[in-house]
Amino acid sequence: MAEVLVFVDHVDGAVRKPTLELLTLARRIGEPVAVALGAGAENTAAALAEHGAVKVLTHDASEYADYLVVPKVDALQAAVEAVSPAAVLVPSSAEGKEIAARLALRIGSGIITDATDIEAGDEGPVATQSVFAASFTTKSRVSKGTPVITVKPNSAAVEAAPAAGAVEALAVTFSAQATGTKVTGRTPRESTGRPELTEAAIVVSGGRGVNGAENFALIESLADSLGAAVGASRAAVDAGWYPHTNQVGQTGKSVSPQLYIANGISGAIQHRAGMQTSKTIVAVNKDAEAPIFDLVDYGVVGDLFDVVPQLTEEINTRKG
Amino acid sequence: MSLRIVVTVKYVPDATGDRHFADDLTVDRDDVDGLLSELDEYAVEQALQISENSDDDVEITVLTVGPEDAKDALRKALSMGADKAIHVEDDDLHGTDAIGTSLVLAKAIEKAGYDLVISGLASTDGTMGVVPALLAERLGVPQVTLLSEVSVEDGTVKGRRDGDAASEQLEASLPAVVSVTDQSGEARYPSFKGIMAAKKKPVESWDLSDLDLEAEEVGLEGAWTAVDSATERPARTAGTIVKDEGEGGKQLAEFLAGQKFI
Numbered sequence: 108m109a110e111v112l113v114f115v116d117h118v119d120g121a122v123r124k125p126t127l128e129l130l131t132l133a134r135r136i137g138e139p140v141a142v143a144l145g146a147g148a149e150n151t152a153a154a155l156a157e158h159g160a161v162k163v164l165t166h167d168a169s170e171y172a173d174y175l176v177v178p179k180v181d182a183l184q185a186a187v188e189a190v191s192p193a194a195v196l197v198p199s200s201a202e203g204k205e206i207a208a209r210l211a212l213r214i215g216s217g218i219i220t221d222a223t224d225i226e227a228g229d230e231g232p233v234a235t236q237s238v239f240a241a242s243f244t245t246k247s248r249v250s251k252g253t254p255v256i257t258v259k260p261n262s263a264a265v266e267a268a269p270a271a272g273a274v275e276a277l278a279v280t281f282s283a284q285a286t287g288t289k290v291t292g293r294t295p296r297e298s299t300g301r302p303e304l305t306e307a308a309i310v311v312s313g314g315r316g317v318n319g320a321e322n323f324a325l326i327e328s329l330a331d332s333l334g335a336a337v338g339a340s341r342a343a344v345d346a347g348w349y350p351h352t353n354q355v356g357q358t359g360k361s362v363s364p365q366l367y368i369a370n371g372i373s374g375a376i377q378h379r380a381g382m383q384t385s386k387t388i389v390a391v392n393k394d395a396e397a398p399i400f401d402l403v404d405y406g407v408v409g410d411l412f413d414v415v416p417q418l419t420e421e422i423n424t425r426k427g
Numbered sequence: 428m429s430l431r432i433v434v435t436v437k438y439v440p441d442a443t444g445d446r447h448f449a450d451d452l453t454v455d456r457d458d459v460d461g462l463l464s465e466l467d468e469y470a471v472e473q474a475l476q477i478s479e480n481s482d483d484d485v486e487i488t489v490l491t492v493g494p495e496d497a498k499d500a501l502r503k504a505l506s507m508g509a510d511k512a513i514h515v516e517d518d519d520l521h522g523t524d525a526i527g528t529s530l531v532l533a534k535a536i537e538k539a540g541y542d543l544v545i546s547g548l549a550s551t552d553g554t555m556g557v558v559p560a561l562l563a564e565r566l567g568v569p570q571v572t573l574l575s576e577v578s579v580e581d582g583t584v585k586g587r588r589d590g591d592a593a594s595e596q597l598e599a600s601l602p603a604v605v606s607v608t609d610q611s612g613e614a615r616y617p618s619f620k621g622i623m624a625a626k627k628k629p630v631e632s633w634d635l636s637d638l639d640l641e642a643e644e645v646g647l648e649g650a651w652t653a654v655d656s657a658t659e660r661p662a663r664t665a666g667t668i669v670k671d672e673g674e675g676g677k678q679l680a681e682f683l684a685g686q687k688f689i
Contacts, residue, residue: 118592175588175597176560176570201556201573201590208557209564212526217651220555233655239446239552244658251651287569288603291585292596303591309688333688351575351610352591357442357551358466358609366688376442387686388663389679395670402663405682409671417676425680425689 109193111137112186113160114179114206116198120150124265124306125198130158131263132225136232137193139270140164142186142277144179145171149274156272158265164189164277175288176202180209182279187214189277192253194232196225199257207257216252223262223363223384232256240357240380260305261363296352304336304353309366310385312338312355313348314378316371316392316411320348325415326370332422338362338382340372356381370411374399391415429484430579430601432474433541435532435562436467436489436504438497439552446552451647452654453522454552456494463500466547468614471504473607474545475615477579478508486510488539492520492531498630505625506617513539517634522647525553529561531645534638536566543584544604548573559606569599575610 111133116123126141133139141160143151148165155163164186170178183206187195197207199221211218222234228248234256236245249255304310311330313323323337330337339349341356355362357380367385372378374390374397382388383402390399395408407414440446440459449455471489478485489504491497492515501512515535523531536544544566549556563570571577574586574597584603588595589610617625635642643649669678683689 175572175595180564204555204557205560205570205572208525208555208560211651212529212561212564217524217526218557219652220557237660238554238657240442242446242660243448244660245452245654246656247652247654249651250653284564284567284569288571288597288599290595291598293593294595295593296591305591352589357554358548366683366686380442383660387688388666389682391675391679395668400666400668403668404663404666405679406666406668407671407675407679408668409675413673414671414675414679417674418679419676421677421680422683422689425684 109137110140110190112183112190112192112195113139113141114183114195114197114203115141115143115151115155116200116203117143117147117151120147122151122154125258125260127154127158127265128260128263129196129198129258130155130160131266132258133196134159134268135225136227140190140192142183144182152272152274156270157267159268159270160272161270163272163274165274166277166279168279170281170285173290174286175290176205176209177287178281178285179206180213181282181285182277183210184213185279186277187253194254194256197255197257199259204257207255211255214252216255217249218255219247219249220257222256222258225256225258237384240376241383259361259363301330302334302336304338304355304360305362307336307364309333309335310338310355310362310364311335311368311370312340312372313343313370314340314372315342317343317348318371323349325412329368329415329419332419332426340378369399370415372399373397374402429486430481430543431541432477432485432487432543432545433536433539434470434474434487434489434504434509435544435546435558436471436491436500437464437550438462438491438493438500439464439550442551448657451522452657453647461496461499463503464547464551466549466551466609468507469607469609469611470545470547471507471509472614473577473611475508476612477577481579488513490532490535490539491515492528501630502625503617505628506622507615508621511628512630514630514632515634515638516632519635519642519646522650523645524650524652525555525557526561526651527645527649529558529565531638531640532558533562533565534640535633536562538638542601543579546604546606548606548608559604563604566602566604569603571597571599571603572606574605574607577605577607577611
């Protein structure tokens with residue numbers, strides 16, 4: 108069976124969920140071979156083996172942390188040359204897409220980004236994408252070279268599928284470009300203790316109607332009652348009420364959770380682009396004419412300052 | 428010292444319009460009004476700010492690849508304050524994918540001459556966000572991308588890249604390729620004077636032969652990816668809408684419990 112390379116997104120050896128989802132998709136088209144780079148790379152092996160990786164290629168060097176993107180491209184290219192895979196799958200983070208694009212160009216292959224599903228096809232893997240603010244679904248293939256596909260979080264279930272997960276050292280020679288862009292400082296983001304926005308099963312968002320940074324505490328309380336991530340519309344972010352890293356929409360994150368709760372969000376195209384593929388959509392808004400109500404499974408026309416606290420309290424009561 | 432900045436921009440169908448696909452599964456660019464991609468305005472803005480903050484002699488060229496109407500996008504950037512424009516236009520470009528677009532842009536950037544390339548974070552139609560990285564790869568220069576803050580001094584570009592896990596400070600020597608986010612600073616509106624001045628600014632038109640490119644290297648036939656189908660997403664079925672009469676929160680909780688979210 109053909110091997111499929113999976114680029115591992117991990118933090119000091121802790122594998123992030125989208126990578127495990129990639130292993131599920133990789134198993135549909137071949138045998139997953141994982142590539143883990145940087146500090147803690149070898150510690151990823153157990154989790155990757157548990158979810159179907161037959162091999163884990165690892166390499167650590169200070170270049171991965173000290174320089175932007177290119178060292179990882181060099182390593183992934185070395186892995187492609189060592190394995191000759193049927194496809195290369197990369198998580199669709201900002202960095203993941205940049206790594207994938209440069210790799211594709213180097214190995215003379217087409218690239219598909221932001222896939223939401225992958226199936227085996229007669230002419231190679233077929234990728235599903237959601238385009239034009241999720242108003243169309245396309246099916247595409249790479250027609251030249253080894254398909255390089257980046258996949259959005261929440262595109263597949265994480266499945267246990269124990270495999271050997273044998274760790275092998277990857278030999279990497281860095282290119283002249285590898286040290287072109289130096290990372291001179293890094294400030295880790297403070298953890299909120301909430302799930303990652305793009306990976307969360309439930310997202311609770313606030314918009315213009317939240318009317319002030321201090322009122323986002325209401326949104327956060329509701330989120331915490333459901334174990335959800337917090338999102339914000341562009342209007343709320345532009346007003347300085349919530350950080351840009353939490354923005355949902357065309358210029359922020361695109362999310363596809365099981366449940367999306369929009370509070371005080373009108374539902375402009377900009378916002379819909381980032382949440383329209385959510386499984387269940389719920390909205391609370393004062394304006395009965397707000398376009399968000401065209402998308403909802405359940406909507407409450409009312410003041411979020413009344414509805415949201417009541418909802419939070421009711422959830423906490425029911426949870427006992 | 429002089430600093431030559433090339434800003435890459437794209438003419439895209441208006442996102443508030445009824446965007447759809449043509450029969451050959453390329454983006455229909457005829458039926459829907461187009462405009463300068465909003466995210467590219469931030470790139471033009473940062474080029475202008477770099478110019479305003481520099482003691483060097485800065486020249487800003489805006490570059491686009493696209494059909495005849497794409498001149499509108501160039502005109503907008505010129506009215507914001509860019510100095511000149513290059514329009515790469517050729518019938519054989521129809522259907523070019525991101526890899527092909529990066530080839531055409533890289534050839535044009537090299538022909539124009541550059542110290543710094545500035546792009547937006549992604550186009551608002553394709554939304555891939557990979558062209559800046561592809562340009563850096565093709566040009567063989569550092570990529571300093573997704574910056575929320577950018578400055579250029581003494582032949583060095585510095586900036587802040589806000590990632591999910593951390594915020595990073597980046598630094599590279601020129602020449603380099605930069606991309607900026609919508610957090611980099613509000614783009615200015617063209618002034619009346621700027622709009623009038625733009626009419627007199629030079630717009631050069633180049634075709635594939637000007638860039639020593641062959642038709643089969645670009646276009647739908649030259650693309651390394653193929654779209655097999657495009658299906659309009661069915662409208663979501665109408666949901667239940669209730670008016671809050673004092674029990675709205677509880678009713679919503681009941682719905683969520685019914686869906687097993689609680």
